[in-house]
Amino acid sequence: MENPVSDPRDRILDTAAEQVRRFGEAKTNVVDIAKAMGLSHSAIYRHFQSKAEIFDALAARTMDEESDLATRFANAQGPASERLHGLVLALNRSKRAKLGDDPEIHGLYRRIVTERPDLVADYGRRMTALVRHVLEDGVARGEFSIHDVDAAAGVVRDAVTVFVHPAHVEQAVHAGLDMEPRLHAVIDALILAFAATNQTR
Amino acid sequence: MENPVSDPRDRILDTAAEQVRRFGEAKTNVVDIAKAMGLSHSAIYRHFQSKAEIFDALAARTMDEESDLATRFANAQGPASERLHGLVLALNRSKRAKLGDDPEIHGLYRRIVTERPDLVADYGRRMTALVRHVLEDGVARGEFSIHDVDAAAGVVRDAVTVFVHPAHVEQAVHAGLDMEPRLHAVIDALILAFAATNQTR
Numbered sequence: 001m002e003n004p005v006s007d008p009r010d011r012i013l014d015t016a017a018e019q020v021r022r023f024g025e026a027k028t029n030v031v032d033i034a035k036a037m038g039l040s041h042s043a044i045y046r047h048f049q050s051k052a053e054i055f056d057a058l059a060a061r062t063m064d065e066e067s068d069l070a071t072r073f074a075n076a077q078g079p080a081s082e083r084l085h086g087l088v089l090a091l092n093r094s095k096r097a098k099l100g101d102d103p104e105i106h107g108l109y110r111r112i113v114t115e116r117p118d119l120v121a122d123y124g125r126r127m128t129a130l131v132r133h134v135l136e137d138g139v140a141r142g143e144f145s146i147h148d149v150d151a152a153a154g155v156v157r158d159a160v161t162v163f164v165h166p167a168h169v170e171q172a173v174h175a176g177l178d179m180e181p182r183l184h185a186v187i188d189a190l191i192l193a194f195a196a197t198n199q200t201r
Numbered sequence: 202m203e204n205p206v207s208d209p210r211d212r213i214l215d216t217a218a219e220q221v222r223r224f225g226e227a228k229t230n231v232v233d234i235a236k237a238m239g240l241s242h243s244a245i246y247r248h249f250q251s252k253a254e255i256f257d258a259l260a261a262r263t264m265d266e267e268s269d270l271a272t273r274f275a276n277a278q279g280p281a282s283e284r285l286h287g288l289v290l291a292l293n294r295s296k297r298a299k300l301g302d303d304p305e306i307h308g309l310y311r312r313i314v315t316e317r318p319d320l321v322a323d324y325g326r327r328m329t330a331l332v333r334h335v336l337e338d339g340v341a342r343g344e345f346s347i348h349d350v351d352a353a354a355g356v357v358r359d360a361v362t363v364f365v366h367p368a369h370v371e372q373a374v375h376a377g378l379d380m381e382p383r384l385h386a387v388i389d390a391l392i393l394a395f396a397a398t399n400q401t402r
Contacts (some may be wrong), residue, residue: 042387185359193393
């Protein structure tokens with residue numbers, strides 16, 4: 001049942017996602033989305049200029065959901081080291097779940113990640129800011145002794161890309177690889193580096 | 202000038218690479234390669250069963266070249282930490298040079314990296330073995346105190362993927378990003394972790 005007070009943009013995106021799941025990305029167009037919503041296509045064009053813009057917005061919404069997920073770990077209480085493990089693991093599991101449960105949307109997302117480096121850069125900046133927040137907490141709590149928190153957050157972003165980038169997650173899942181022990185080993189190494197008191201930078 | 206004693210497989214691959222550079226991957230076929238070599242196409246089929254097999258072998262040869270490059274750092278003298286920086290930097294620069302100087306072959310390589318996870322896994326294993334060798338040297342030289350060298354080599358492999366995977370290198374180059382300071386920051390963090398005497402794993 002549709003919620004009559006929900007954002008019309010969100011309802012269009014929900015319908016578009018449903019069409020992509022049922023008919024695939026290539027066979028989904030603005031007229032079909034309008035028809036499925038009982039609207040004229042001009043009603044859709046009031047919110048989105050093209051099918052491509054709808055698909056981009058779907059990918060952006062997925063990124064927002066992941067950002068919300070990461071925010072929970074950034075704002076949580078408890079040791080920063082545990083929250084860092086938790087944050088990266090949650091993103092990895094979210095990607096894997098999407099791949100398994102929602103393959104068409106994952107495919108759309110994967111394609112847009114390649115075609116829209118600007119969206120990815122923005123997502124990267126938000127995620128790095130959340131990681132930065134965890135690292136700052138770690139310093140405040142005495143767990144880490146980091147001289148340059150921005151650089152350290154960048155190190156985390158780069159070192160865990162292989163665990164959160166949809167193409168890598170897809171390849172690992174298809175190869176039947178369990179990434180989780182590797183993910184924890186990388187985070188453990190970073191935490192060790194951040195905790196080392198003899199660090200020069 | 203062709204070397205008459207060179208491996209016929211190598212000469213076929215050289216000719217195929219030249220055709221791909223001039224006409225693109227889609228427009229290169231076995232008949233054209235044979236014609237360019239003054240051979241019948243059955244002479245090619247004696248060495249390769251299909252165009253796809255030739256292209257796979259081209260990608261595999263690029264991987265071999267990178268493996269040779271990395272081997273130089275693995276077998277070099279000097280501090281393991283410097284060799285680790287040098288090895289990863291050389292791979293990053295090799296990918297960037299290929300992208301700039303040989304974009305068609307880079308494109309072919311990128312496609313095959315996606316389609317042939319078995320080739321990539323083999324490449325990954327060879328690279329990880331070379332990194333492992335550097336880490337072992339680092340332990341022998343007293344630079345590192347690593348309990349599980351296999352796990353540590355895996356950590357390096359995963360944490361630097363973003364700097365050596367052709368898709369990531371391509372994206373960074375197109376975005377005009379300088380990856381080198383980030384690459385060194387990640388390696389510095391790993392070295393710090395490997396040097397930490399209080400490590401628990």
